[in-house]
Amino acid sequence: MRGSLGKRLVIWGLVWVSLVTLSLPTLIVIGASFTAGEIIRFPPEGFSLRWYGELWQLDSFRAALARTFQVSLICTAVSLPVGTLAAIATVRYRIRFRNAVQVYLLLPFTIPLVVSGLSMMILFGEIRILGQLWPVGVALCIINLPFMIWSVAASVNAIDPEIENAAMNCGAPPLQTFLTVTLPAVMPGVITGGLLMFILAFNEFLVSLFLTDSRTVTLPVQIYNSIRSVITPDLAAVSVLYIAIALIAVVLLDRLVGLEIFLRSK
Numbered sequence: 001m002r003g004s005l006g007k008r009l010v011i012w013g014l015v016w017v018s019l020v021t022l023s024l025p026t027l028i029v030i031g032a033s034f035t036a037g038e039i040i041r042f043p044p045e046g047f048s049l050r051w052y053g054e055l056w057q058l059d060s061f062r063a064a065l066a067r068t069f070q071v072s073l074i075c076t077a078v079s080l081p082v083g084t085l086a087a088i089a090t091v092r093y094r095i096r097f098r099n100a101v102q103v104y105l106l107l108p109f110t111i112p113l114v115v116s117g118l119s120m121m122i123l124f125g126e127i128r129i130l131g132q133l134w135p136v137g138v139a140l141c142i143i144n145l146p147f148m149i150w151s152v153a154a155s156v157n158a159i160d161p162e163i164e165n166a167a168m169n170c171g172a173p174p175l176q177t178f179l180t181v182t183l184p185a186v187m188p189g190v191i192t193g194g195l196l197m198f199i200l201a202f203n204e205f206l207v208s209l210f211l212t213d214s215r216t217v218t219l220p221v222q223i224y225n226s227i228r229s230v231i232t233p234d235l236a237a238v239s240v241l242y243i244a245i246a247l248i249a250v251v252l253l254d255r256l257v258g259l260e261i262f263l264r265s266k
Contacts, residue, residue, distance in 0.1 A: 074137025
């Protein structure tokens, strides 16, 4: 009895230590963003929303934020059909060289981001699309596509094939079966993958650094450029913005899919 109680205390102790370790940097950044002083410090010097106001008044910040949203939407829009169809095809159908195709689709995940960014910069420069915004979204889709495929593949593996067979036996053509049976069944994986792709594209820095310039700079690159000169509390306010977007994504995931289903699929 005492041994069991001791194990539970140790487990809960480790859980709380992990929670505090993971949460402490976030709490420090949030607290520092509300400082009334001129530098980032914790505990903050007073309480003020000054830096949020000054941040929103910066034209460069608003423009970089808008470009980041645009890039993330392009990345998500491209990944939804590509990742969904690739996952269904490689998991459900017996195609030739399926293992080789699966490895090829997951290849961007194994290549260092520096190599991916440099190679895409050279490629986009050769075909004269470097300096535009939409290629950045496509590039971020390419490097993060394995997450979309994994998410949808988990839902595909959970489908009973007999459901699709029953629909076809009732006279439904393949396209109708896909739209009315297969796609709704894998929708939790599609929604999960889409949210992941949006967040990953919103946060991506290294590849964006290779593919953007002063006219197309995204928010992560803008933050990096600011840190190189001076670190002010408005950067903490930007960090809080990232935290808020991540929380919104988690809430949407819980409302649309359910965190229990998401964690079970992982």
